[in-house]
Amino acid sequence: MNGMVLSVSRGIARVTGAALGPYQTAVVRIGFGATWLLFLLRELPHRGELYGPDGPWGHDLAEQLIAGNGAFTALMWSDGRAWFEAVYALALLSSLLLLLGWRTRTMSVLFMVGVLSLQNRSVFMGDGGDNVLHLMSIYLVLTRCGRVWSLDARRERRAVAARARGERVVDRVGPVLWSVSGFTLLTVTLAGRLDGDWFVPALLWAVWVSLGLWWVVGRGAEGGQPRILLDVVTNVVHNGALVVIMAEACLIYATAGWYKIQGSRWQDGTAVYYPLQLDYFSPWPALSDALAAGGTMVMLITYGTVAVQVAFPFTLFNRRVKNVLLAVMMTEHAVIAVTLGLPFFSLAMIAADAVFLPTSFLRRLGDRAARARGRLPGRRRPTGAPTGDGDGDGRTAVVPGPRTKTGRGGAAGADAGDGQGPGHARVGFRP
Template structure:
């Protein structure tokens, strides 16, 4: 008991050191940035022919109705600032550009804020036309604003690496004079990033845990027939023949029901062991099945990307090494912010404006 009490302060100090001095899961944050930027870009491109019916001035859910709802809910949307078609088309084009730039990691700190505004605005404008996927994209977009998601695999990281290489032989005295300010900046960035990543991981655990516990309370999930009823709903039958074929295997339907509940309830409890890897693989298969059979690609894509937060950086580094070996060229995309004095920088390079 005394030994454990003696170790407690050291553990607290180690935790605070990690929290304040070293951003964690930088590669996972980059994957979330790339994934959600690409997912929303594809979503907007997919809905481009129907943009006016969903979000435009001629939508059945008119801008005036949306503004009346905002008065009650407190939501807001840049799409309702004007009923002009030219304004709407401009907003849509800017939304496409913002999603692409967020995915590429260009000026990530500013673009991440713009991406969160875009997702919130489009979600609020057509709040009744959703499959649940855009809810998660909205939450993750807001959380990523506080993270250093542009530190790896981004245009910001590439620019910072090239800039550090060009100025590696100089160490201006002005930078040394501002060492205290840089240290405070580094600490604040590390704390915000680590807290943001923790909130993202906690959000995913809450989603899975609450969904599993909710299913346990239902009789259809308990007797293994819930998926049978889902497969016979016209709303979730994009390919009726495929749904009928899957529904014809009663044993598989029952196993899938029980396995879904088990995976969701157990997920928060397997994150600190190797069992999480097969669980993540099974969840990947489950979401792919949902996307194909039930026609919910946005929801499935958002969940698959969110699961990436639980993979360690060594996994992503191994992917990066494999990519570099495949292309046989040096890595200028992954590590950003090395100081010109040779010390490793912990603050994402996109936080400070570039100097030309």
């Protein structure tokens, strides 16, 4: 009985004491930010036909659909060309800044607004990768995905060093972003633009209020009870969202695999052959013909795809087998991107798979990136500086626990709580 109680208490302390999986959530943030950014850049010449006033799915048709399903999209607030261009530009900018990890909490919200606005405006333009991006953009808002490999982490580290030297650190950008976003949110709400489904407006207001609380608490006494409580709540929300992301990825593969089993073409091992014969999915006809020419190869790929997708959720209990299947699935998506011409679907799935990557691998990857960046012309590492994998600058990454202390003015405003504090505990997350 005492052993069970001890295990439960350790589990609670682990969930509430730190934001788990900092490297995994950082990779998911970077992956989906890059996927959406590259997609928007590729479709920049065709943006009006896809999501804007030049498309066959006109504004009046979109209004009828939104009135029925209550989906959130800022593009319904006006049918003018200037408003559409502004929303598209906001989606581009927010995805870039989220990728870089600048004011991550605010950018994750704007990233979600951009994704939902464009996708819900023209729901018939998406595919499976867009559905994954749609969901992950919401989940990322709930995570502390800027703990490592971000400009936020670098800024907070510099602020900690400045405080250690006795300097006063004041964050002016955060409160300005918080004030502007609050004024905009209040204006839109009073104008009745958020009268559809309740979830997105509630999430927007909850995040805005929580960021205000972070700023107020950050100006109080160091190590006070309010700061500890907010850290615990934020860690619980982050860890819960991380579990949801992992469960979502497992559900995608499990349902895809079991549905494939029911198809006759997957049962007889010929399903992969048919998309290779479609011109729409053959950007490299010679490569498609070479793959389709071998009956044995087609059969192995068909059966192997089903087996990997069905088995993957069950391999999470064995780390070595999971890592092998994870490498196989990522390779499969990379092949799909090339042979079938579906790069953004593949990038979205690879970004979702990245949540299962082992921490040791990601830290080694960070070490190599830091060393490579240090060898760039014009960059010199100070003598004796350690190498590490924190945010790509050669320092060891740390994750703050619930008793992290920050000085006045630190991590205030729009991304409060996304940086690294001076009090920390190393967390080894092994998904």
